[in-house]
Amino acid sequence: MPDVQSMVAEFVNKLRKRKIEGSQATAKCTVELLRSVISHQRVPHANQAAALIDAVKAVGQQLVAANPVELAVGNVVRRVLHIIREEDLSLTTAAMAGLDLLDASDDDDIDNCKGIGYPAMSAAVVAAAARSTLRPPSLQTLLEGTPESATVPYTSSSGADSESKTADKSSLTRKLKHDVIEGVNQLIQEISGCHEQIAEQAIEHIHQNEVILTLGSSRTVLEFLCAAKEKKRSFRVFVAEGAPRYQGHLLAKELVARGLQTTVITDSAVFAMISRVNMVIIGAHAVMANGGVIGPVGVNMAALAAKKHAVPFVVLAGSHKLCPLYPHNPEVLLNELRSPSELLDFGEFSDCLDFGAGSGSLQVVNPTFDYVPPNLVSLFITDTGGHNPSYMYRLIADYYSADDLVM
């Protein structure tokens, strides 16, 4: 599979050179790459899930190493690993259910499975079952009220139980890959649809005649605000320009083009303006497991100002931005220092930059991101709905399997 290799190399190269920007684009590219990795991976008869996991992990490690700051890459790789594990589990349980079915066919639960038809058996159901074997059930599972029957001892190798049915096994082999690719396709859809999912909730949060403050530029925020506008809500938006990259200017342009009342302010004016603001809405770069947010530089300042004036601080994040790691983890690289030329002109200052003869020397630091601790965040809006910062770890537990946290 040389073409996959070269695709991986090219993507790694792009990540390294920081050619791809924005977590959504990166996440999407990553999933698509992983999908082709999976589809090209030859699967042995025994222990196929492990083979797939290894292949994905190998590629994933390269990708993460290429740009450790882009946490979305790691998130998506972990999501794909999780999908593989879940699908494997579902097939195992299904196979066992099939065996049971041959023996005795009056179990209610099995009937239920049969009703759906086991090839199309919802992965979520089995995943929920699998989850129950690994850890306490998630709130979501409890609310959904999924049956907890499949409490069979978990084995990852599917071959052990089904030696009697070799024909069935070979079909299962193909099935796993097929199901995994199905799952990955769903993930792709989820990532590309996250803006709409989040924007749908806009109407519940933005009310008539409110003033919204945002900082920097985020597609998610743009869609969110526009969705509220489409629903005939009239409100004002303050855009803090987001120095030194001034992406706020671009956002303001877009907003005006879509007919919103927009005001651009400097980042340093945030505190002065916050008393007039009803809500701060920010797009995140990543959301950590403790509910802390990594966002464009200046966000922490805005969050503190909002806290001081008791203004709700709302963070929009697609599910691919949920990172299962904690910010105090030394493995996590939270920030990146970009070129100082975004701040000041090299030519103008070139005489101060000499370390040589002069007494003092000028240093310029240009961090890209800011960290907002969870206690400053009022609400997270993800594609599954609004959540409290303290709930983040639960949400993350639904998306990632504990084995993959350290890759």
Add this chain to the structure above:
Amino acid sequence: MGGQKKGGARVSEDAEEQSPQRLQAILLADSFATKFRPVTLERPKVLLPIVNVPMIGYTLAWLEYAGIEEVFVFCCAHAIQIIEYLEKSEWYSHPNLVVRTIESHKSISAGDALRYMYEQQAETSQIQGDFVLVSGDTVSNMPLADLIQEHRERKKKDEKAIMTMAIKQSKSSSLTHQSRLGTDQLFIAVDPLTKQLLHYEEDKIDHPRGSVCLDKSLLESNPSVLVSNDMQDCYIDICSPEVLSLFEDNFDYQHLRRHFVKGVLVDDIMGYKIFTHEIHSSYAARIDNFRSYDTVSKDIIQRWTYPYVPDINFSGNRPLKLGRQGIYRACDAVLSRSADVGASSVIGYGTKIGDGVKILNSVIGNGCSIGSNVVIEGSYIWNNVTIEDGCEIRNAIVCDGVKIRAGAVLEPGVVLSFNVVVGRDFVVPAYSKVSLLQQPTTEDSDEELEYADSSSGTADHLSGLNLQMESKASELGPDGAGYIWEVCEGAHDEEWKHSVAPIPKDKLAEITQAIDDDDTDDESVVPTSGELKSDADSINTDMNDPNDDYCYFEKEVEGTVLRAVEENIKVDLVTLEINGLRLSYNMESADCAGATFYSMMKLAVDTPHNSASELYKNAASIITKWKELLGFYVKKIDEQIEVIMKFEEMCQEPPKELGPLFTQILHLLYDKDVLQEDAILRWAEEKAGADETDKVYLKQCETFIQWLKEASEEEDEDDEDEEDDD
């Protein structure tokens, strides 16, 4: 950060769609210079590490990022090493960038290299269109797509626009007239509208005070000319294929700038034009000497070259972790608890650092081991270097495999080439260059042959080396190994200019002193030409200040007259001399009249006298004696008026001794036929409209003028006769 998807990727893709041709680049993997000797005897310059990555890695990574699809790497010296490096690294198998190497051992300059390319071109036609010409020691992150597009569009409109060169603002030091990169100050003249390059001059030693001469025709043919001295040449050029053929046609073009650019600018027949493109936000610099090595390293550490910084893997390097205060550290580097690593430092993989070590502003490569209580400041330690306890290293470059034994000291500006051993407690003197290879004795002084003796293979040198090492070991202490290279006579003074070490304080003080001296010397010393003191950031024009010139001229004339009086030289000879001065200063004869008269009166004032009448006598005798000399220059009315004005000026100068005598001397001049009454009357008319303060002398001689007026009315005919007599 949500959906921001702008970035390099899209820009370059767009450019590719628009241009059918491949984007190509020629990378000269040889500097054709000897600035990095002795290091370059053993390794080509482009493979020297800068912040632990070979220079060519930066160049290739940038070219790839900028959307170049095919690079021709032109290798001369140590071609094998370069090819080996490319093979080992990912570059030969890069998905987006095709790297081809071209070997030529005959080329001794950039001109030769391009001629070679042209010959190859005839057979293979590799270069399909416009190409980027860079050298392998360029560190940049500028986007090229726009620049190439700009060049192509210009080329479409104007066939003669064959080259676009990138320039960047960078202020040079006002004291040393040297850019940050250690190169000479650059003067360029550009048409501000079209950006056409009109003049290019690297400030050389023969213009030590920063004067620049522009061709007059430049000012005639261009409505406006922008002259600047705070630009830095990035040595990044977009060239059309004509450039190659130009090199072929002019077989004496060697240097890209000194010969080619100047040649094109001077040549009117072909009418080729060069344009400039100023880059603002991105970084570009060429590592030309040890000082620029130092400067560029620091710029990389300060992240001006982002994304080509040590914590990003851009060219097969292992990324380092960036900590606080700009300290880059490999994850497996072993630091003692008591080691103190200061700001802006880099520590490579597998390096061990002992107790009490102090590191500041330095780069330490991979696999080094540093003993305890070592001080390293502003230095560049390459790979696998062993430094024993108690050494002190300041502003030095230490190449691979060097051993520095306990207690040794490297003074600022030292360069230790590969595998040198510095003996115990040995002090390597400042600015010395040390190599295991002996300094080539028969050095071609004018040509820069980096590889002249190395292309034959360094292996020979190395095999014979052990013998020599034992005999000459004492140069670096009893247990050391290596030769300290002699500094060639001419370059001795220049050594501090291009070294890694910052310019020492005493040197700076010396230069400041020298400039002050120059300013005071100006009174007595004749300058070679009129000149303008250049401030580092001011924009110079070639207009010389006329007042300055006149002062010098006056001084000269005064000296001449004084000498003539003392030595009693004949009037014709003095006239000849003053005429010579007049020509060399490009002065009018009115200026001569003024200056001569001034000197005469000065002489009168300087002659000892007790009273005003004595002074008048002195003046009278001098005027009588030298009226012929003065008469030579005051043939026209204008010149005579000039003399009167000058006289008036002098009278106002302290001590105002001449003031009261104004009328008397004016009368004397009239009597002696130096001045005609027309001149005096015209002067009076001119002055009539002036301020009250200016009229002091006019009033003083009012009666005299009145008398003249009356006389002229009566003696009209006589006046005419008098004029004819002159």
